[in-house]
Amino acid sequence: MLDIQFIRDNPETVAEKSRQKGYEVDVRQLLGFDEERRQLLQQVEDLRRQRNELSGQTKGQKPSEEQIAKGRELKDKVAKLEHQLAVIELEFTALLKTVPNMPVDDVPIGTTEDENVVVKIWGEKPQFDFEPKNHWQIGEAKGWIDKERATKVAGSRFVYLKGDLVLLEFALWQFALSKLIDEKVLQQIIKDNNLTVSSTPFIPVLPPAVAKKEVFEATGRLNKEEQTYKIEDEDLWLNASAEHTLAPMYLNEILNEADLPLRYVGYTTAFRREAGTYGKDMEGLFRLHQFNKLEMECFNLPEDSLQEHLFLVAIQEYLMQQLGLPYQLLNKCTADIGFPNARGMDINAWLPGQNKYRETHTADYITDFQTQAMKTRVRHSDGSIQLAHTNDATAFSQRPLIAIIENFQTPEGNVKIPEALRPYVGNRSEI
RNA sequence: GGAAGGGUGUCCGAGUGGUCGAUGGAAACGGUCUUGAAAACCGUCGUGCCUUGCAAGAGGUACCGUGGGUUCGAAUCCCACCCCUUCCGCCA
Numbered sequence: 001m002l003d004i005q006f007i008r009d010n011p012e013t014v015a016e017k018s019r020q021k022g023y024e025v026d027v028r029q030l031l032g033f034d035e036e037r038r039q040l041l042q043q044v045e046d047l048r049r050q051r052n053e054l055s056g057q058t059k060g061q062k063p064s065e066e067q068i069a070k071g072r073e074l075k076d077k078v079a080k081l082e083h084q085l086a087v088i089e090l091e092f093t094a095l096l097k098t099v100p101n102m103p104v105d106d107v108p109i110g111t112t113e114d115e116n117v118v119v120k121i122w123g124e125k126p127q128f129d130f131e132p133k134n135h136w137q138i139g140e141a142k143g144w145i146d147k148e149r150a151t152k153v154a155g156s157r158f159v160y161l162k163g164d165l166v167l168l169e170f171a172l173w174q175f176a177l178s179k180l181i182d183e184k185v186l187q188q189i190i191k192d193n194n195l196t197v198s199s200t201p202f203i204p205v206l207p208p209a210v211a212k213k214e215v216f217e218a219t220g221r222l223n224k225e226e227q228t229y230k231i232e233d234e235d236l237w238l239n240a241s242a243e244h245t246l247a248p249m250y251l252n253e254i255l256n257e258a259d260l261p262l263r264y265v266g267y268t269t270a271f272r273r274e275a276g277t278y279g280k281d282m283e284g285l286f287r288l289h290q291f292n293k294l295e296m297e298c299f300n301l302p303e304d305s306l307q308e309h310l311f312l313v314a315i316q317e318y319l320m321q322q323l324g325l326p327y328q329l330l331n332k333c334t335a336d337i338g339f340p341n342a343r344g345m346d347i348n349a350w351l352p353g354q355n356k357y358r359e360t361h362t363a364d365y366i367t368d369f370q371t372q373a374m375k376t377r378v379r380h381s382d383g384s385i386q387l388a389h390t391n392d393a394t395a396f397s398q399r400p401l402i403a404i405i406e407n408f409q410t411p412e413g414n415v416k417i418p419e420a421l422r423p424y425v426g427n428r429s430e431i
Numbered sequence: 432g433g434a435a436g437g438g439u440g441u442c443c444g445a446g447u448g449g450u451c452g453a454u455g456g457a458a459a460c461g462g463u464c465u466u467g468a469a470a471a472c473c474g475u476c477g478u479g480c481c482u483u484g485c486a487a488g489a490g491g492u493a494c495c496g497u498g499g500g501u502u503c504g505a506a507u508c509c510c511a512c513c514c515c516u517u518c519c520g521c522c523a
Contacts, residue, residue, distance in 0.1 A: 038480095049492070052504090055450085056450050075504095
């Protein structure tokens with residue numbers, strides 16, 4: 001949620017920046033509700049004051065007939081106005097929830113993802129003296145990927161992942177975890193990127209994979225039509241990323257300044273409906289209803305959060321570089337950063353099988369958009385209280401497996417294992 | 432899933448209809464005392480929202496698991512739900 005005070009102070013900016021993100025927001029009506037709501041609230045509170053004064057007068061004694069009559073009258077008035085207020089509040093809140101977070105200044109303005117700006121290209125695209133294959137051609141030949149049987153069991157966009165590819169996937173998690181909990185590695189990344197963030201290591205978490213509706217909504221990520229599965233007969237939704245259950249971890253809590261940054265790296269299976277993507281990326285592992293992901297989630301002081309965002313991007317680059325995967329880094333445009341984001345960067349890995357860079361990582365700069373709804377705050381050492389900021393970013397999903405298979409394939413149809421992962425696959429150099 | 436008990440502030444814990452945002456204790460913070468520390472003593476010590484103020488602040492209101500209800504008045508009574516503990520059942 002965006003701060004209503006900010007909207008009051010900057011109505012034109014809010015309308016304009018929402019539009020840049022592709023959302024049409026009726027700011028005038030929102031502020032109208034806000035005004036109406038506050039006036040009613042004043043009246044309600046005044047009546048409540050009168051009621052409190054009246055019941056204060058009759059402490060320890062029976063009230064007179066007159067006082068009871070007066071009380072009744074107040075009660076009716078309060079009830080009436082409270083009802084009006086509740087109606088307005090509902091409309092107000094509903095409209096407020098349609099306002100996206102405001103992009104920061106260096107977010108490129110654009111109307112489609114094609115306007116994302118490539119800010120860096122890293123690594124050499126591999127040169128093959130044979131016709132490179134798709135990951136699903138290799139995967140099926142190797143017996144690593146079985147979509148036909150998965151479709152029989154669960155429908156399209158599900159997969160059985162088998163054999164060495166499973167080992168490779170677990171290698172990815174273990175490799176990333178080993179780096180993220182290592183303060184020395186983080187210090188080096190900070191130094192190499194001239195950042196000023198703390199080197200506090202990440203805490204590994206296995207979070208719940210479901211969240212209650214109200215909590216999910218607070219993350220600004222509940223998107224039932226396109227993305228989110230609901231559990232029947234329960235007030236529970238399946239997460240589409242560990243972010244969705246990590247971010248609300250400190251719901252309604254006040255953190256101590258001294259405890260920040262709080263850094264978590266969480267692993268879950270993620271579920272996505274992928275509505276509106278019919279026929280897109282139907283082959284292989286690229287776009288599934290169910291996939292695994294290791295996600296970074298950080299809670300920061302407002303003044304540190306942008307640096308933290310850049311730090312998470314630096315970590316993502318480090319991880320990709322350690323695997324030797326060629327990629328490009330994108331500063332996402334207003335149309336593509338997402339509803340709760342103030343900024344966002346993607347890493348797209350080079351996929352020889354598609355002859356394209358495709359998304360493997362996202363880093364989200366959220367500011368206080370989630371904590372506004374989640375009421376996650378920080379108490380500063382001077383006692384003042386402020387909303388905390390959240391940042392989230394992919395450590396690894398399964399998609400880098402695709403990049404590994406396609407970039408490191410051999411003429412024989414095998415896959416060379418990046419050095420960094422070998423310790424986790426029995427020190428083999430090829431599978 | 433069944434039975435019983437219970438959810439009160441950072442924590443422990445009192446409060447069963449009337450100035451109760453809530454007694455008391457602990458922790459924390461500030462101070463007195465002390466060479467220093469401990470102890471003792473004094474003081475401070477929840478959050479959201481609204482109004483007002485340049486601000487420090489002031490005033491109001493709400494919050495005792497959540498949502499409803501009863502009442503002139505609810506932490507307290509009633510209903511529903513959620514969660515926790517113990518026992519039973521089931522179970523990776």
